[in-house]
Amino acid sequence: MTSTKKHVYKTTHEDDSDTLLSPCFKINSDVALKENPTTGEEYLLKVMKERENYSTVTKCNKDFSKFAQNQSCFVKELPHAKAPDNLKPTIEWQNIQVADFSDVRMYVSRLLLKKSLWPSDVRKLDLDPNNIIAWKNLFERDPKLSYVLGLHNAMLDRGLEILIEILDGVKPGSTINHKTGQWIYAFLACTRQPLLSDTTSILRSLARKCGEIRSHLNPEDESSITAAVPLNIFICLVSRYFRQYDLAD
Template identity: 70%
Template sequence: MPKKKIVVKPKDCDADKPDDLLSPCFQINSNVELKDIPTTGEEYLLKVIKERENYSQVTKCDKDFSKFAKNQSCFVNELPLAKVHDNLKPTIEWQNIQVADFSDVRLYISRLLANKSQWPNSIKVVEFDQDNLITWRKFFDINEPTLSCVLGLRYTLLDRALEVLTDIIDDVEPGKTIDYKTGQWIYAFLACTRQPLLSDTTSILRNLARKCAEIRSHLNPEAENIKEAVAPLNIFICLVSRYFRQYDLAD
């Protein structure tokens, strides 16, 4: 068995010179053989040293990730919130009322989720391909936006539903607003959104608020029915910003 020899510093190391990260901490006896399966501490250290020699002292990324920048930018850079005419902005008192009413709805839903025995008998268990936009649009058209319908969806479909609804309102013509049924659907899915928010959910909610702000920016503040037209847009912007705490999007 080779005689063990451990030296804290190399023989030619100056005692007054500060330690260097590249200076070896241990010296291995020259009689130690390199083995595939070390059986002693020195054999193990020798194997580690030899494996380390196969790697550069400084490792840097040698891949070009610029081609992924376009895909990643949508999660980093956000468009500025569309400007709004003062006549279209909701008051703080109005927003507080909306948040309070929404909180009551959320509390009722949380109690239902905690005790499924209280669920309505009309609960529908809905299963379909979440990536099929035609199926989603058909679902929104033939079903009513009731709680019994939304509760029948799997959790994984809730975020996707809000994402699809945001795409649907993207088709709203300038000067128009969200139709009543679509607004009901959005409110229903917001009421069932889980907390704490996942990063994907936060992104979807922020996109919804920004899209509502964009639609609102094209409304005529002097129109006869402007209060009815702007109400759903203000509600969704208010809930995303004040209830779900995306305060930078608040009016």
């Protein structure tokens, strides 16, 4: 005897080679199919009927090989330059930097949660994010938390990008100047988490750029140990605080 019940089916997997359909919901036979369902059963019946128009297994019939090749430029990264042994920081030193940075981040987080605690000189930056000259003029000033606190993600990312471009001007054998280092630290302290994909890419670019600058220091020169400190700090923070562990020393 044929059942008059209508069913909505669910998929069950008995094994890797067999897929069975078993009843999930029963729908009364007197439920009519309507273009605009007004009850739960009418809606389920409409979904069931629409489902009959599709095959159980859908396969992609497009060739994405060219697309994948074009995308390689977005995931390919330059190799991270490793430090000479005498310029490489110890894990103990790195742990101290991460702990100190965590304290700064906690302070910034408290300020962001309670604006009444903000310094009196905090003001919104009226800056075109694409105006590189304006950014560089800003970075000529002495860095203050009041310049960075409250900037949204896009502005923080853009500021870091400009700072990385400034690092392109560091001559082989030289290092980050103190003011630029302070600005970078301030932007890192205010960078929001969880990280957006764009932010992660920028942070990784910062660590690789610092590694590149460090690789041009003369390991035989005693002054190189001091010159490597700011570079080591930023590589450490990106790799160990922001969890880009493959870039860690």
